Amino acid sequence: MSKNIVEVDPDKFPWLDLRRYTFSLAAENSGIVYLSGQTASEYDPDPGKVVCKGDLLDQTRVIYEKLGVILDAAGLSFDNVVQTVDYVDPVALPQYRQTGEIRRQYLGGTPVGSTGICVERLLRPDALIEVSAIAMDGEKELVNPYADQFAQVTYVPGVEVDGIIWLSGFIGYEDDNGARKYSRDTNRQVELSYGIISGVLEAAGSVPGDVVKSLDYISPQALLQYPDSAAARRDFYQGSYPAATGIPINRLLRPEGHVEVETIAVKGGSREEIRIPEWDRRYQELTYHPGIKKGHMLHISGQAAVDHTNGESVGGFDMTAQADKAYENIARVLSEAGYSMDDVVNTIEWIAPNGLMGYRGTQDVRRKYFGESFPSATGVIIHQILRPKLLFEVTAVALV
Structure with a gap:
């Protein structure tokens, strides 16, 4: 069964003509709803345009x-x-802590996993923040083995619904007589992050092999050391690697942080590693798989303009060509898993600053691959793609 597009009353957003865009406001399948990232854009009659x-x-x-x-x-x-x-946006960081009170007003006491990151900038130049969300039609269970540490914040370590565990992002640290000490060694920080994640999984009756998606937000100060963190992933996953993506951002909210790790786990059921025969030579050296299928979910590792048969970048510095290759790779993983582009409920597009000028061209690429059945989507400008020649990377999740 393909995804369901959430239809929002046009009168609620009269300035938003979705026919002009290549995303939906939200997409659902199997009781899981992915909402597109939202900024504060609204129509202002004074200047006669949409502004934040x-x-x-x-x-x-x-x-x-x-x-x-x-x-x-x-x-x-x-x-x-x-x-x-x-x-x-970096200029908004001085006020960011104050947004916690607004979260309390809307979220109330309901437990929510959450991550906050500082991007290079948002696609709308007048936007200071963008928020994406995931919701489920089911009873939530709080997963909080660290209750004392989370008493004053508006998020929790994890939330479980129907066997899916949604974890907050974590930066690893050591306790130094009650003070948090952040190692200058990136692999050590990541190792400590997985220690925290392990505690959340254990509290939920889960194990590392249940993790289907891992997203690393990488501080620029850690880029040189980041490849070394593969050792921490090998130790934690013991070969049962998830789909994974590493994204260099402007900085972490904790300035001493090197990497923040955000994960999703699915308890029980069979786990299928999606392998592409012609890609195996490259992926066997890595600590993640092209895709992981478990339960209703298929998570796909970040894809860019890379020919995985030889590891070479393609597309030159043409943003549209790079996006086309990235989505071609996404489609290949889906096909190998027995899925189609129509099953994709969410994409996140990560854009390097030097790719912004050509970003509009990616709309035609999305039309090529999705037709008119667009998933929810978020696009943000990051510090760079891990490979400096690349301008664009996309992550995707499909549901059946």
């Missing part, structure tokens, strides 16, 4: 109002939200 107005707090309120409208259209509420990600 106000400071970070003003914009955050508008975003949560918009998320509420989309959730309502899906037959859900904020009580159903299991995970959020905040993408924050």
